[in-house]
Amino acid sequence: MSIQFLEQINNAISDVSNRYYKQIFVYDYSDGKSVKKFAETHSLPYINVNIEISKLLQDIPVNRRSFQITEVFQQLIDKYHDDVICLDYYELLFDNSLEIDPMILIKNNSRYKTLTISWRGKIIGDTLIHAEPGHPEYKKFIVQDAIIIK
8 A cells, every 4th residue: 555545545535525425435455454544644533343333233132233223323423523434344234134225324424424435345437346246245336426446
């Protein structure tokens, strides 16, 4: 990961600051540390979503989690007062038992804070791909209202 790559992330934050949705997807498939390094360099919150959401959901009965996940995720984001939040390891949000569209969840929470998301799936053009075809969590998302950094 180069300094130039970190500068791209910083420039993207400026670019989305006046948008309604403030989302930046950083392709982290090969290195996996770009968003974390950016958060450390700029003293920004870095959230391992899987760990934090698991903690928040553990006391909620399994059959009620799909009703609570939107609120729980928003509480996680709102816990930080920073304008920019870095998200990583969010695969739990794709769990079919939660019955949500994780991209809509992220998008809706990007209205008030800039979300810089480490994308560990594939990117083809303006399409983000999570998991492999045939996998129960396989999903394709055409990116709108967001910046992709590769």
